[in-house]
Amino acid sequence: MxxxxxxxxxxxxxxxxxxxxxxxxxxxxxxxxxxxxxxxxxxxxxxxxxxxxxxxxxxxxxxxxxxxxxxxxxxxxxxxxxxxxxxxxxxxxxxxxxxxxxRLPNLPNETIPVGPDESANVELRKVGTPRKFAFEPKAHWDLGEELDILDFERGAKVSGARFVYYKGLGAKLERALYNFMLDEHEKEGYTEMITPYIVNDESMFGTGQFPKFKEDVYQIQGQNMTMIPTAEVPLTNYYRGEVIPAEKLPVYVTALSPSFRSEAGSAGRDTRGLIRMHQFNKVEMVKYTKPEDSYDELEKMTANAGSIMEKLGLPYHVITLSTGDMGFSAVMTHDLEVWMPAQNTYREISSCSNTEDFQARRAHIQYRDENGKLRFVHTLNGSGLAVGRTVAAVLENYQNEDGSVTIPEVLRPYMHGVEKITK
Structure with missing residues (x-):
């Protein structure tokens, strides 16, 4: 705030x-x-x-x-x-x-692009070269259904549109990806946590979802409780109302959790596939830092997310979001977008943001500086990565002409040696 x-x-x-x-x-x-x-x-x-x-x-x-x-x-x-x-x-x-x-958004950093929407975003760098296919690449939803590893029809029958069943090697691929991500983040100094998946209104206020964005989430009727839209909420509120010892900073934490989104206002967008779901898994990264360190930590966090895609062999680019495209709590945001061959474009797979002291003020998270004065920490958050979208990217980028999908080498130990998903 x-x-x-x-x-x-x-x-x-x-x-x-x-x-x-x-x-x-x-x-x-x-x-x-x-x-x-x-x-x-x-x-x-x-x-x-x-x-x-x-x-x-x-x-x-x-x-x-x-x-x-x-x-x-x-x-x-x-x-x-x-x-x-x-x-x-x-x-x-x-x-x-x-x-x-x-209800006022955070003050944007003076260096980010000014513009009304995503058209003003600025590309920082490209990493990897999109594969040239000798055949017409299929969309991940077609691949998933033909390989019998994704079932959108029964997901819709049981829960409604934008829900899916992962089956067999599809479920194993999802599990392999998030275990790989968590292991990689642990190497970078993040402490893995398993968080609550339901939080109170004070927690939703602390990270900036409430009071302005209640229509975007699933609330439990008659209770002061909400199903989390991201593990950013419980991870950031872990220290709500506390003074963190200065010697502990920076604090790095990560968690796999389901994310629940109502996707209000997204009618007609990404109606097929894994890109825009009401329920999906995501590995989240959160940092608490001293103010003078937060922008260096943002670059490190962005690199942590990028490293996952590089090790998976997925082409991506990094963009800095404009003032009109940035999230409510953010001062600066770098989005990482992965190449999706069937759509012939990049799609967001991670968003890494510095909120400076915006969330810390709302959640009253402080530390004492070298003079003993209480100051608000800076908080950062980023996807590391959105797991369903990573599944989609692996399926599309690693597909073969016969409809099979090759498993990236780094995932094979997590897949018990499976090298290819075939019909």
Whole structure:
């Protein structure tokens, strides 16, 4: 969450930079008007509390002198009632200000491209060369169904559209991929965790999904509980409300978890295949760092995700997202997109973001600097990788003319030596 004090000090700067993220200047003006009202109410209450203290002293003096204090007592009751009213109004104003501030996205880094959507994203680098096929490559959903390793029809029958059954070697391929990913991240210093898959509203607020994006998730009716859209939520909230010892920073954690997404607003997009599912597995990376280290850690995290694809032999490129395409909590985001031959394009498989202290403010995650002062940590998150999309990429990039799929060498130990999936 943004610091309202900083917005108050330089509203024009916040209007300029948040304007690149679709925030209207009027939203900043409305927030500052409510903040001014809040501060005025608090000031009035403090003045009356001071007055009440004076009156209390007068009453005590009158009683010691055995004088009539009825007028002073009546006056103090009136002041007390007014203070109660002002406190209630101030508390409401605080809630309004906090809610308005909580709906503002993070301030974008000044170096990222400015633009309304993905058309303004900038490619940083390409890694690997897309394979040239001697035949027309098939889409992964066709390959999966023909090899009898993916069953979309029964997934839809049992749960609805955008659900799938993995079968046989398809299930084994998914399992091989996420075990490989977790092992590779462990080599890079990440501590593997198994997290809760259902979290409370405070956790969803901490990472920025609530209050603005409730329509994007699956909530448990009648309860303050949500099925996680990503393991970023429980991993980042692990230290919510805590002070992390400075000597422990940076902290690296990773987890495999299912991700549950309502995909609100995605009607008609990626209706076939594994790209846009309501339930999918993802390996997540999260870091807690000191502020001065967070951008170096973002590059390392991006390299960690890229290393997985390089070892799998999957061509990809890295792009920096524009202000209009970036996620709500992010200051800077690098997306890694894998080459999908059947679509003849790159598709997102990992998104690595630095949120600076945006999430740490919401979740109250701090550390003490060398002077003993409490400061907010910076948090980072990234996919390492989205497992279903990696399955799709392996199927399409490693397909053969006869419809079989060769298993990448690094996965064969995880596949118990299987080298090829055949009909």
């Amino acid at each position: 943004l610091d309202v004090k900083m917005i108050r000090q330089d509203p024009d700067e916040f209007k300029r930079r948040l304007g690149t993220r679709g925030v209207a200047p009027e939203e900043i003006d409305a927030l500052l008007a409510e903040d001014k009202k809040r501060r005025e109410l608090l000031s009035q209450a403090e003045q009356l509390k001071s007055q009440r203290n004076d009156v209390s002293g007068q009453i005590a003096l009158a009683k010691r002198n055995k004088e009539d204090a009825s007028d002073a007592i009546a006056k103090m009751r009136q002041v007390g009632q007014k203070i109660k009213e002002l406190d209630e109004q101030a508390n409401h104003a605080v809630e309004v200000v906090n809610d308005m501030a909580a």
